[in-house]
Amino acid sequence: MKYHILIVTLITCLLTACGGSKKIVNTEQVKQVTTVEEEKETVIEREAPEVEKDMMDTPKEAPKKDITIVPNTDVKPNDEIMADSPVPEKLPLEAFDHTSYGELVVKYVSTEGNVDYDGFKRNWGSLRNYIKALSENMPTDQWTKDDKLAYWMNAYNAMTVDLILRNYPLESIKDIKDPWGQRFWKLGDKYYNLNEIEHKILRKMGDARIHFGINCASFSCPPLLNEAFTAQKVDTQLDLLARRFVNDKQRNTITANSIEISEIFNWFAKDFKTNGSVIDFLNKYSETPINAKAKKRFKEYNWSLNK
Numbered sequence: 172m173k174y175h176i177l178i179v180t181l182i183t184c185l186l187t188a189c190g191g192s193k194k195i196v197n198t199e200q201v202k203q204v205t206t207v208e209e210e211k212e213t214v215i216e217r218e219a220p221e222v223e224k225d226m227m228d229t230p231k232e233a234p235k236k237d238i239t240i241v242p243n244t245d246v247k248p249n250d251e252i253m254a255d256s257p258v259p260e261k262l263p264l265e266a267f268d269h270t271s272y273g274e275l276v277v278k279y280v281s282t283e284g285n286v287d288y289d290g291f292k293r294n295w296g297s298l299r300n301y302i303k304a305l306s307e308n309m310p311t312d313q314w315t316k317d318d319k320l321a322y323w324m325n326a327y328n329a330m331t332v333d334l335i336l337r338n339y340p341l342e343s344i345k346d347i348k349d350p351w352g353q354r355f356w357k358l359g360d361k362y363y364n365l366n367e368i369e370h371k372i373l374r375k376m377g378d379a380r381i382h383f384g385i386n387c388a389s390f391s392c393p394p395l396l397n398e399a400f401t402a403q404k405v406d407t408q409l410d411l412l413a414r415r416f417v418n419d420k421q422r423n424t425i426t427a428n429s430i431e432i433s434e435i436f437n438w439f440a441k442d443f444k445t446n447g448s449v450i451d452f453l454n455k456y457s458e459t460p461i462n463a464k465a466k467k468r469f470k471e472y473n474w475s476l477n478k
Contacts, residue, residue: 265402266318267308269325272301273399276328284386284394286478292336302329302356309359320376320409321400324384327368328395330356331388334365335476343474344388379442379452380409382435383416390473391422391433417456422470425459429466437469 275298279290291298305326310319334350335341344350351369354362373381386395393416400408416433417423424431436449443452450461 265321266310266314267305267322269321269399269401271297271304272325272329275301276395276397276399280395280397282397284397284477286332286388286395286476288332288335288339288476288478291332292339295333295336298329298333298336302326302333305329306356306358315402316376317402317405320373320378320381320384321402321405323368323372324381324400324405326356326358326363327365327373327385330363330365330368331386335388341476343476345474374439374442377445378409379439379445380413382439382442383412384409386477388477390475390477391470392477393422393435395477414456417453418458424470425453425457425461427460427462427465429468430461431468431470434469434472 275291275294279287279294281287305322310322314322331344334347334353334355335344337355338347341347347353351365354364356363369385373385383393384396384400386392388395393412396408396412398408417425422433430450430453432449432453436443436453440449443449446452448463450463450465450467454461
């Protein structure tokens with residue numbers, strides 16, 4: 172019995188020792204596992220801020236959308252791309268508007284060049300207003316030659332009519348003392364007379380046809396045109412007047428071998444000889460060809476008023 176108790180006691184002790192050892196091993200394992208997990212957590216805590224920083228610095232990619240490409244119908248060829256650029260101002264077709272004068276001569280001058288001075292006198296204010304407009308719009312260097320031609324020929328003719336009206340009634344421009352030297356008309360800052368406009372301005376422009384465009388209010392003069400000269404038409408107008416005057420049998424008598432022509436071709440012979448003889452000039456417009464050695468005479472000039 173005593174031995175039996177001793178054996179049981181020993182066995183119990185052995186079992187207790189073995190179980191405690193196993194328990195201790197398990198405790199150490201738990202401690203080791205716990206240490207490893209804590210180290211992992213420490214590493215994660217240390218690295219986390221850097222990961223978050225990288226994520227903040229990296230831009231997020233925008234969600235993709237379906238894009239429909241629509242052709243731009245406003246696109247123009249290269250030569251039209253500058254459409255939005257400032258466009259240089261276009262110069263007007265006429266540097267000066269001669270409409271008011273044109274309305275007067277249409278009304279008071281016949282197609283044959285006869286002038287209704289009584290009618291002009293009733294509407295004298297309109298004529299003077301036109302001359303005033305000329306005064307306020309003198310030609311500049313930017314004007315074309317045709318603009319200047321139209322301006323000065325219209326000015327000469329309007330001033331001639333004004334001169335007649337200042338002395339009307341009368342039978343001839345020669346009834347006026349020094350008619351071409353009178354300085355009644357101020358253009359810009361200067362007073363002009365008809366002589367100055369004809370000889371110092373128009374003749375110096377080098378176109379002999381101006382002698383058919385300006386009118387001296389006399390029967391033998393080239394008839395006054397019943398429309399205003401304009402820059403757009405002046406070359407055609409002067410050509411028409413030259414042809415009309417040269418072939419006008421009341422003012423020039425022309426045959427192949429003999430010509431009796433206006434004194435204008437004598438007084439201003441220099442102007443008509445710039446490209447040959449006077450006969451060469453006449454042959455440019457004459458319906459009858461003239462021989463180079465045709466006999467030449469000049470008609471007596473009729474200074475009667477052209478009415």
